[in-house]
Amino acid sequence: MSEACLGRTQEINKFTQAIDALTNPEVSSQPYIFLYYGNLGIGKTTLLKKLEEVAKDKLEGNLNTIFIDWQKEYYRIYDAQSWDEIQPTNVLEVIYKSFYQAGKANYFDNYVATTNYWEEAKKKINQALESELENEAIQELIPLGADGIAQLINKDKYNSEEEEFKVAREFVESLLTTLEQGIYQNPENNLVGALSSGITKLAKEKPLIIFIDTYEIVEKAECDYILRQAIKKSNGPIVWVIAGRANLADSGWKNQGAKDALLAALHEEQQDADVIAVAIKLLGIFDNSIAVQELVSFLQHQDRFVRQAAARELGKLVKYEADREKVFDLAVEPLIQIMRNDAISNVRDTALEALAAIYEQQDLLKNKSAQSIKLQRALWQEKDKNKFSEYVINSLIRDREQQQSSLVNIDSLSGLISNLKDSKVEVRESSIELIAKKITADKEVGSGVIDLLIGLLKKSAEDADVRVAVVEAVKEIGACSQHIIDTLIDTLNFEKESDRYLRQAAAEVLGKLAVTNTSSLKDSVTKKIADALNKAAREDVISNVRNTAQESLNDIFNQTGSELAKRYLQKINCEPLEPLNIKEVNKIIYILKNRDDIDERIKAIQALSQIKSFKSISTLKKALTEQEPDICAAAADALGIIANPSALKDLLAKVKNKKNPEYYKDRIAREAVVRAIGHLDLASQQLDKEQAVEILIDIWRNDAISNVRDAVEVSMREIYRRNQHPDAYKALKRYPDYDNNEKQSKYDDMNTEAYYNLFFC
Numbered sequence: 001m002s003e004a005c006l007g008r009t010q011e012i013n014k015f016t017q018a019i020d021a022l023t024n025p026e027v028s029s030q031p032y033i034f035l036y037y038g039n040l041g042i043g044k045t046t047l048l049k050k051l052e053e054v055a056k057d058k059l060e061g062n063l064n065t066i067f068i069d070w071q072k073e074y075y076r077i078y079d080a081q082s083w084d085e086i087q088p089t090n091v092l093e094v095i096y097k098s099f100y101q102a103g104k105a106n107y108f109d110n111y112v113a114t115t116n117y118w119e120e121a122k123k124k125i126n127q128a129l130e131s132e133l134e135n136e137a138i139q140e141l142i143p144l145g146a147d148g149i150a151q152l153i154n155k156d157k158y159n160s161e162e163e164e165f166k167v168a169r170e171f172v173e174s175l176l177t178t179l180e181q182g183i184y185q186n187p188e189n190n191l192v193g194a195l196s197s198g199i200t201k202l203a204k205e206k207p208l209i210i211f212i213d214t215y216e217i218v219e220k221a222e223c224d225y226i227l228r229q230a231i232k233k234s235n236g237p238i239v240w241v242i243a244g245r246a247n248l249a250d251s252g253w254k255n256q257g258a259k260d261a262l263l264a265a266l267h268e269e270q271q272d273a274d275v276i277a278v279a280i281k282l283l284g285i286f287d288n289s290i291a292v293q294e295l296v297s298f299l300q301h302q303d304r305f306v307r308q309a310a311a312r313e314l315g316k317l318v319k320y321e322a323d324r325e326k327v328f329d330l331a332v333e334p335l336i337q338i339m340r341n342d343a344i345s346n347v348r349d350t351a352l353e354a355l356a357a358i359y360e361q362q363d364l365l366k367n368k369s370a371q372s373i374k375l376q377r378a379l380w381q382e383k384d385k386n387k388f389s390e391y392v393i394n395s396l397i398r399d400r401e402q403q404q405s406s407l408v409n410i411d412s413l414s415g416l417i418s419n420l421k422d423s424k425v426e427v428r429e430s431s432i433e434l435i436a437k438k439i440t441a442d443k444e445v446g447s448g449v450i451d452l453l454i455g456l457l458k459k460s461a462e463d464a465d466v467r468v469a470v471v472e473a474v475k476e477i478g479a480c481s482q483h484i485i486d487t488l489i490d491t492l493n494f495e496k497e498s499d500r501y502l503r504q505a506a507a508e509v510l511g512k513l514a515v516t517n518t519s520s521l522k523d524s525v526t527k528k529i530a531d532a533l534n535k536a537a538r539e540d541v542i543s544n545v546r547n548t549a550q551e552s553l554n555d556i557f558n559q560t561g562s563e564l565a566k567r568y569l570q571k572i573n574c575e576p577l578e579p580l581n582i583k584e585v586n587k588i589i590y591i592l593k594n595r596d597d598i599d600e601r602i603k604a605i606q607a608l609s610q611i612k613s614f615k616s617i618s619t620l621k622k623a624l625t626e627q628e629p630d631i632c633a634a635a636a637d638a639l640g641i642i643a644n645p646s647a648l649k650d651l652l653a654k655v656k657n658k659k660n661p662e663y664y665k666d667r668i669a670r671e672a673v674v675r676a677i678g679h680l681d682l683a684s685q686q687l688d689k690e691q692a693v694e695i696l697i698d699i700w701r702n703d704a705i706s707n708v709r710d711a712v713e714v715s716m717r718e719i720y721r722r723n724q725h726p727d728a729y730k731a732l733k734r735y736p737d738y739d740n741n742e743k744q745s746k747y748d749d750m751n752t753e754a755y756y757n758l759f760f761c
């Protein structure tokens with residue numbers, strides 16, 4: 001027999017209205033929340049029992065109810081000696097066990113799986129610690145145990161002892177898969193997402209009411225926050241009825257004010273890009289408050305730090321069950337696009353990491369996503385770059401073999417060729433690979449087949465991966481003709497071809513064709529190849545293409561002795577030429593002004609760099625204005641050697657002149673100009689007057705050419721070293737890629753903390 005519940009008519013009526021609304025499909029899917037609070041003994045527990053009875057009578061079996069009394073559950077929590085020792089994960093486990101005891105465990109398979117991953121990860125860590133007792137590198141980690149190491153890694157590394165942080169991170173990465181790492185380092189968010197998913201599934205079948213009594217036991221901030229997350233992430237016809245001593249509505253959502261401020265900053269018109277990037281990062285730390293669709297829109301932002309932050313957060317969101325489907329449906333294709341063709345290498349690398357994280361989660365999808373094949377094909381292009389975990393590599397190989405399994409039994413070349421008309425991209429791509437293998441194995445090359453493949457390569461409407469497969473097939477077959485070379489040269493031209501994988505493949509194959517067919521190629525054809533590779537090495541916006549083109553030039557020079565390739569490489573590497581045996585300034589200037597041979601003029605410029613007179617400086621400034629990139633680069637380097645501060649205006653004018661296409665496209669010339677600014681003996685007043693640091697920062701943030709950005713970093717460091725300019729300091733703290741340990745080491749001797757105190761405290 002239930003206890004009498006006198007009065008409380010208003011509470012019961014409002015609760016009854018909520019129950020009636022649960023069966024109305026037009027009502028919002030957001031949950032109802034009833035909060036009852038007051039001192040001990042005023043009848044809160046009795047009221048909750050009465051409401052449970054009302055609900056069961058009202059819906060007569062078409063209802064699921066769970067009743068959690070924390071006063072009772074508290075004593076069941078293993079080794080919890082006081083309320084303060086209850087952890088957020090204990091709260092989630094109690095909620096799950098309540099459903100388990102009610103016979104609803106089958107709705108929470110993902111929660112159980114996530115818990116098992118977490119426990120297994122901690123077990124691996126602790127076992128490894130026990131087996132490494134003599135390992136000095138991890139001695140300081142042993143007292144922390146698995147839980148302490150996770151807390152250490154989750155701290156901002158600049159607030160942790162750097163070496164200890166690095167050791168802990170590498171120790172964990174060596175033991176756990178990427179999936180295990182994500183759950184181990186952030187168990188609460190993963191568990192609450194999985195639990196909420198189960199609650200949502202249950203509520204979709206029948207309305208659900210969850211009663212929680214004596215809530216004051218778990219009212220501390222961390223536990224309160226995790227329950228609020230469970231409420232927020234659970235959707236459907238759900239009523240939460242919570243009773244405790246304090247008015248939870250007065251406390252507000254934990255960190256809600258900060259979250260609202262960040263969201264406001266994110267959407268403020270004409271907001272500073274740095275603020276947007278930081279807001280994206282911090283909102284991700286709070287509770288993934290940014291919608292997947294909004295993060296996807298930030299992938300198109302003009303600022304690279306915003307694009308990078310958005311890509312990074314999408315890679316994190318996929319680990320949460322509530323967001324996983326949306327990430328697969330909305331984010332995969334945009335991430336693939338920026339991974340392939342974003343001009344900034346940092347953004348491409350971050351997008352690649354996000355895609356790898358998404359790929360690792362695809363097995364947890366209820367239904368195989370339509371994006372899975374696109375994702376696999378995109379990552380396959382990067383399979384040899386040592387950027388993936390062993391799990392991802394093995395999965396890629398497995399998926400690739402499955403993709404080709406239906407084709408391996410096709411014995412005839414004609415059968416494979418017929419597949420080139422298949423509507424599926426993956427079939428056409430795989431067929432091209434198998435055609436190349438068959439031709440190579442049979443050692444018979446039919447010109448008709450090669451022409452067919454080259455025809456596919458020339459079709460700009462064809463899928464980029466199919467065209468890449470054609471270039472790879474040409475490399476494997478070793479086919480070489482004037483037509484093939486001309487087509488590959490067109491493919492390498494970034495002004496004609498937008499896909500970087502295609503241009504990169506063309507750069508590699510052109511180098512191989514020039515080396516393996518050196519005796520049969522005309523000099524004019526070899527020159528065309530070298531010219532195309534040189535143009536790509538200097539002008540392509542994608543570093544992977546530039547580097548591959550330069551490597552091909554190296555191969556041509558090393559294996560054929562090509563003087564043209566040698567000279568191109570000397571210019572790319574800014575190697576000085578043999579000096580002129582002339583000391584008279586007027587004679588040197590005459591050579592510079594009147595000779596047609598570029599190398600002779602460069603020698604004259606190099607000679608002027610050793611004569612630090614007004615006449616030589618003014619002559620070099622004039623040479624700097626020329627359109628020929630090699631002359632411009634040599635003049636900038638010479639002005640940097642002289643280091644006269646009067647050259648600053650001229651160098652900055654060159655930096656800002658985007659109307660000179662020959663200069664602006666050429667990264668060697670632009671690197672030289674930026675590098676020269678760092679060598680000038682400049683005072684802070686002159687830097688401020690010309691806004692030099694501001695101009696350099698603008699280049700550092702978003703210039704498409706990584707070599708130019710790297711040159712800015714070197715110049716900024718020189719400016720800081722010479723006069724401790726505060727804006728240079730702030731730039732050096734903000735913009736370098738501090739995840740790169742090699743790059744981080746360059747700043748070890750800067751005493752930045754002392755200068756921070758000098759300028760900003």
